[in-house]
Amino acid sequence: MDSSNRVGSISVTLLGTGTPIPDRDRHGPSQLIKIARDLVLVDCGPGTLHRLLEAESNVSAISHVLLTHLHSDHVSGLADLLWAGWVGRWWTTPPVFVGPPGTEEFIKRLLYAFEEDIRLRTEEGSVTIAGLHPSIHEIEDGWTKTFHEWSVKGFRVDHYPVKHAFGYRFEHDKNVVVISGDTCICENLQMHAQDADIFVCEVVWAEGIKRAIETSHGPDKARWERILRYHMSSLEVGKVAANARVKHLVLSHLMLMNGSPADLLVDVRSSFDGKLTVGEDLAKFSTKAE
Numbered sequence: 568m569d570s571s572n573r574v575g576s577i578s579v580t581l582l583g584t585g586t587p588i589p590d591r592d593r594h595g596p597s598q599l600i601k602i603a604r605d606l607v608l609v610d611c612g613p614g615t616l617h618r619l620l621e622a623e624s625n626v627s628a629i630s631h632v633l634l635t636h637l638h639s640d641h642v643s644g645l646a647d648l649l650w651a652g653w654v655g656r657w658w659t660t661p662p663v664f665v666g667p668p669g670t671e672e673f674i675k676r677l678l679y680a681f682e683e684d685i686r687l688r689t690e691e692g693s694v695t696i697a698g699l700h701p702s703i704h705e706i707e708d709g710w711t712k713t714f715h716e717w718s719v720k721g722f723r724v725d726h727y728p729v730k731h732a733f734g735y736r737f738e739h740d741k742n743v744v745v746i747s748g749d750t751c752i753c754e755n756l757q758m759h760a761q762d763a764d765i766f767v768c769e770v771v772w773a774e775g776i777k778r779a780i781e782t783s784h785g786p787d788k789a790r791w792e793r794i795l796r797y798h799m800s801s802l803e804v805g806k807v808a809a810n811a812r813v814k815h816l817v818l819s820h821l822m823l824m825n826g827s828p829a830d831l832l833v834d835v836r837s838s839f840d841g842k843l844t845v846g847e848d849l850a851k852f853s854t855k856a857e
């Protein structure tokens with residue numbers, strides 16, 4: 568459609584495009600969504616807080632934190648975020664958390680791990696536990712929340728053996744942004760990516776992981792095989808985007824496996840001829856410009 572006729576837009580900033588392996592240029596997976604007047608964080612991997620400060624001056628405006636699943640690379644930055652907001656008094660109550668079953672228990676145990684710090688700070692009397700403990704909604708497939716001007720839907724993806732993994736689809740007027748979460752190719756992702764203006768999808772370089780499987784043995788080999796089974800390869804992601812008629816495919820959570828962004832582009836181009844970007848930390852995209 569003609570983007571000039573659209574009301575509003577959605578912007579996506581990639582706060583981290585990396586993996587569980589530390590990389591000074593690519594922090595852990597996280598996306599910041601600006602939609603109407605709201606800011607929403609999707610996942611909070613290692614390094615997210617500092618990328619967030621680089622990307623956005625109004626961090627206290629984050630209304631929701633959406634989690635795709637509870638793998639450490641997607642949630643290990645949460646303590647940084649929660650404590651910065653608490654000690655820095657960014658908010659009187661933290662953003663609302665939305666995540667898979669198990670999120671409530673995860674946050675409860677996180678707070679328990681920091682029991683000593685919480686006791687010391689609350690005893691000083693300048694902060695209360697209300698400023699640290701978010702309200703939490705655990706979701707199921709099809710969970711939808713509608714706000715005044717926009718909506719978000721959580722949909723199940725296939726990251727087996729992770730039992731509960733989700734992607735998110737944001738809509739504002741006729742603008743659509745979809746975040747894949749971690750997943751292999753699956754029908755529910757295909758369905759929910761339909762007609763996305765921006766589709767942020769994870770990817771592993773197919774040739775690189777094939778080589779790793781061929782040249783390793785025992786538990787290492789099994790590990791690479793497992794990773795390939797529950798992630799999206801560079802030869803598959805273009806097919807999903809093409810079938811869904813995605814306008815702009817943004818690759819993130821890059822498992823490059825000794826390859827390069829150019830290697831990913833070659834593979835994806837074999838099946839997708841729309842707009843294509845290999846994500847970088849702090850890259851920002853808007854549906855208005857699509």
Ligand SMILES: [Zn+2]
Nearest residue numbers: 636638726749
């Ligand atoms: Zn994962």
Ligand SMILES: [Zn+2]
Nearest residue numbers: 638640641749
């Ligand atoms: Zn991951």
